[in-house]
Amino acid sequence: MSLERFSESRPLTLGVELELQIVNTQDYDLSPQAADLLRLLQGVKLPGEVKPEMTRSMIELSTDVCSSHAEVLAQLREIRDALVGAARRLEIGLCGGGTHPFQQWKHQRIYDAPRFHHLSGLYGYLAQQFTIFGQHVHIGCPGGDAALQLLHGMSRFIPHAIALAASSPFVQGADTGFDSARLNSVFAFPLSGRAPFVETWDDFGVFFDKMARTGVIASMKDFYWDIRPKPEYGTIEVRVLDTPLTVEKAAALAAYLQCLGRWLRVERPFRAHEDDYLVYTFNRFQACRFGVRGEVVDPGSGERMSLRDSILKSFEAIELHAMELQAEDAIRLLRTELLGDGNDAGWLRQRQAEEPLLNELVHQQTQRWAGGG
Amino acid sequence: MDWTSLLPAGALAPPSDGLLALAAVLVLGALGGELIARLSRLPRVAGYTLAGWLVVLFGQPVAVPLAGGVRLVVDLALALVLFELGCQLRLRWLLRNPALLATSLLEAVLAAAAVYAALRAFGLGAELAASCAVLAMPASAAVAGSVADEWRADGQVTLRMKHLTALNTLYAVVAIVLLKGWLLANGARPDWLMAMRELVLALASALMLAALLAAAVALVASRLDLRQQGAMLLLLGLVLLALGLSRWLQASALLVPLLAGILLRNSTERPWVWPRHFGSAGGLLVLLLFVIVGASWSPALLAGGFAAGALLIAVRGLAKTAVVTLLSRWSHLSWRQGAALGVSLLPLSATPLVLVSELLRVEPQLGAQLLPVLLSAVFVVELLGPLAVQLALRWAGELPEGDSR
Numbered sequence: 001m002s003l004e005r006f007s008e009s010r011p012l013t014l015g016v017e018l019e020l021q022i023v024n025t026q027d028y029d030l031s032p033q034a035a036d037l038l039r040l041l042q043g044v045k046l047p048g049e050v051k052p053e054m055t056r057s058m059i060e061l062s063t064d065v066c067s068s069h070a071e072v073l074a075q076l077r078e079i080r081d082a083l084v085g086a087a088r089r090l091e092i093g094l095c096g097g098g099t100h101p102f103q104q105w106k107h108q109r110i111y112d113a114p115r116f117h118h119l120s121g122l123y124g125y126l127a128q129q130f131t132i133f134g135q136h137v138h139i140g141c142p143g144g145d146a147a148l149q150l151l152h153g154m155s156r157f158i159p160h161a162i163a164l165a166a167s168s169p170f171v172q173g174a175d176t177g178f179d180s181a182r183l184n185s186v187f188a189f190p191l192s193g194r195a196p197f198v199e200t201w202d203d204f205g206v207f208f209d210k211m212a213r214t215g216v217i218a219s220m221k222d223f224y225w226d227i228r229p230k231p232e233y234g235t236i237e238v239r240v241l242d243t244p245l246t247v248e249k250a251a252a253l254a255a256y257l258q259c260l261g262r263w264l265r266v267e268r269p270f271r272a273h274e275d276d277y278l279v280y281t282f283n284r285f286q287a288c289r290f291g292v293r294g295e296v297v298d299p300g301s302g303e304r305m306s307l308r309d310s311i312l313k314s315f316e317a318i319e320l321h322a323m324e325l326q327a328e329d330a331i332r333l334l335r336t337e338l339l340g341d342g343n344d345a346g347w348l349r350q351r352q353a354e355e356p357l358l359n360e361l362v363h364q365q366t367q368r369w370a371g372g373g
Numbered sequence: 374m375d376w377t378s379l380l381p382a383g384a385l386a387p388p389s390d391g392l393l394a395l396a397a398v399l400v401l402g403a404l405g406g407e408l409i410a411r412l413s414r415l416p417r418v419a420g421y422t423l424a425g426w427l428v429v430l431f432g433q434p435v436a437v438p439l440a441g442g443v444r445l446v447v448d449l450a451l452a453l454v455l456f457e458l459g460c461q462l463r464l465r466w467l468l469r470n471p472a473l474l475a476t477s478l479l480e481a482v483l484a485a486a487a488v489y490a491a492l493r494a495f496g497l498g499a500e501l502a503a504s505c506a507v508l509a510m511p512a513s514a515a516v517a518g519s520v521a522d523e524w525r526a527d528g529q530v531t532l533r534m535k536h537l538t539a540l541n542t543l544y545a546v547v548a549i550v551l552l553k554g555w556l557l558a559n560g561a562r563p564d565w566l567m568a569m570r571e572l573v574l575a576l577a578s579a580l581m582l583a584a585l586l587a588a589a590v591a592l593v594a595s596r597l598d599l600r601q602q603g604a605m606l607l608l609l610g611l612v613l614l615a616l617g618l619s620r621w622l623q624a625s626a627l628l629v630p631l632l633a634g635i636l637l638r639n640s641t642e643r644p645w646v647w648p649r650h651f652g653s654a655g656g657l658l659v660l661l662l663f664v665i666v667g668a669s670w671s672p673a674l675l676a677g678g679f680a681a682g683a684l685l686i687a688v689r690g691l692a693k694t695a696v697v698t699l700l701s702r703w704s705h706l707s708w709r710q711g712a713a714l715g716v717s718l719l720p721l722s723a724t725p726l727v728l729v730s731e732l733l734r735v736e737p738q739l740g741a742q743l744l745p746v747l748l749s750a751v752f753v754v755e756l757l758g759p760l761a762v763q764l765a766l767r768w769a770g771e772l773p774e775g776d777s778r
Contacts, residue, residue, distance in 0.1 A: 023534070024527065025463065025644075026461055026644065027644050027646050028644050029528050031528070032527055032528060032771075033528055033529060034528075035770075036528070036529050036705070036706075039705070039707065040705055088469050089469055089470045089705055090529060090705065091463055091466040091469075091470075107525065107773065109773060112770075134701075149555070247604075302402065335378075336432040357646065359646050360643055360644055361642070363642065363644055
């Protein structure tokens with residue numbers, strides 16, 4: 001199978017996918033009830049799509065193609081409200097967060113669909129351990145070459161995105177010390193990491209053919225990269241975000257990436273280079289481990305600074321573009337949180353310090369997701 | 374020389390019967406459960422029940438109405454089970470999904486009505502048929518809880534099975550009070566005002582004790598980690614205390630723990646986390662409960678009531694399954710889940726034994742006719758019931774792959 005043509009899409013349009021946790025309301029452990037939720041939503045007219053995920057305690061929602069922060073937010077709220085309403089009638093809870101704080105992966109049950117059973121067979125326990133919850137943001141690109149340019153430019157801001165979105169400090173009942181422990185599970189997959197440094201769609205096609213010939217991959221779906229081109233949609237897909245605890249945060253993160261995209265596209269502030277990736281895994285680790293308190297190295301200048309400062313600097317850089325895209329509310333929300341708890345991981349740790357029972361923490365996450373708390 | 378004379382006097386005399394019997398029951402029950410778990414994919418409680426059968430075959434059956442130590446064990450074990458069950462009942466769900474409440478009321482009432490009609494047609498008297506109908510109303514809290522926990526069942530059917538079981542147990546306790554009023558009238562016009570007063574009194578006293586128990590548990594939970602053994606034993610003690618007080622106040626031994634659990638669950642949003650059946654001490658009591666229920670039949674009882682008992686179980690099972698299945702779409706279940714939920718209500722176990730014991734303390738003369746039918750019914754379903762729950766939950770897709778315990 002050779003690489004498909006890159007469909008064109010309107011530049012900087014947005015699409016958001018969120019993977020959610022389904023929990024019971026007894027002890028707030030994960031509960032395998034995705035099929036019941038989906039049945040209740042049958043025939044309900046919603047923007048976007050709600051569909052099953054790998055294990056039966058996850059559900060994925062996505063927006064349509066949107067052009068602005070306000071549109072993303074409105075669609076996410078509408079889908080969230082419908083889901084929460086359905087969950088109430090089933091006495092289950094829904095929440096964000098990149099990991100479930102205390103679920104045991106060996107108890108997870110694979111959703112009954114051929115693709116999921118195939119993946120489960122291939123990856124074994126990794127598939128169950130992949131009970132993690134992420135936000136994916138699609139950004140529209142006018143063509144394959146533009147997509148790859150945006151991808152490599154955006155790579156410098158992957159640590160920023162990770163740190164802002166991090167919401168997975170707890171795994172299997174323990175504080176991991178990481179702000180985003182979820183990404184550690186992604187690294188276990190053989191084809192995770194970064195895309196190769198090629199700048200044209202033709203060159204990417206050559207790389208893809210070589211990989212396909214080895215038999216290691218069959219389609220773009222087999223790459224678990226941090227950012228990957230999605231030729232069928234005409235987008236690049238940023239995949240490093242933990243699912244935030246609220247839809248407001250999810251919409252704001254999407255808008256941040258959109259503003260960065262516009263800045264990179266219009267101002268061309270730097271030229272992407274293979275050497276950018278020399279510091280990539282170091283910066284990425286700092287962001288996962290320490291969140292906004294991490295220290296990153298600027299690949300261009302070699303300067304070291306805290307991620308918090310680097311993110312604030314990026315807010316300044318994109319200010320005009322945020323105005324142009326009417327995303328100022330989004331950036332304001334991110335800035336307020338950055339200077340407060342830092343990120344959702346900070347919020348979770350703060351709550352857990354007051355309330356050691358992790359079951360109660362998940363309860364508060366469900367309230368926060370539903371729009372209260 | 375007679376060397377036994379060296380031993381202290383009485384050393385070779387058997388120890389008290391009670392201790393030996395208890396030891397035998399424990400060993401048999403534990404072995405039975407373990408054998409079932411090793412050799413088959415059946416629920417462990419089936420093994421406990423079989424151990425009860427052995428007690429009947431090689432010893433003697435448990436006497437009903439329950440009395441003495443046996444009554445204490447049954448009351449306490451059932452109290453734990455009902456308390457746990459009550460702790461999982463969300464009243465707000467019944468408001469958010471009224472179809473579920475309607476399903477609950479209809480399955481309980483229509484199953485009782487169907488049993489009454491069938492037993493009347495079979496030739497039983499009105500009092501007898503009505504007593505059987507009320508006693509057959511509850512599903513089994515012990516079976517539902519044990520099987521679901523043993524296999525880590527999770528999903529809508531599991532959750533609703535627990536809700537419907539808690540509710541039909543509640544209805545049965547209420548119905549028994551009204552039934553007593555009707556039976557006491559002895560064919561004359563029953564004094565319904567009197568019966569209602571009895572009911573209000575029974576509910577009020579149970580509610581008061583339940584509130585005390587719930588408040589005490591909440592207090593313990595706010596100070597101690599309920600997952601610790603020490604805190605568990607304290608909880609066990611509190612339930613025992615509440616049970617003692619309810620006997621003293623003549624409140625229902627079933628109602629107090631069930632209501633306490635319901636109050637606890639619905640008075641706070643905070644999750645309650647404790648080991649199932651109150652840890653190992655509670656597990657022991659639940660084992661004994663199943664052995665005792667398993668030992669409550671005798672060949673003579675079966676000879677007297679097997680046909681009527683089997684009829685009761687069949688009609689009750691059909692009625693419950695039909696109602697729950699028919700209402701499944703309305704309450705947001707699939708047909709398949711609805712049918713599974715209906716089947717999961719088949720078990721009938723310790724609850725009617727406690728109820729009938731309460732009833733016979735008021736109307737002892739009813740026992741001779743009532744017990745053969747009721748105990749035959751329990752006998753018929755005591756192995757079938759856990760199996761039905763297991764199959765129903767598997768069919769609904771709520772047991773883990775490979776059914777690992």
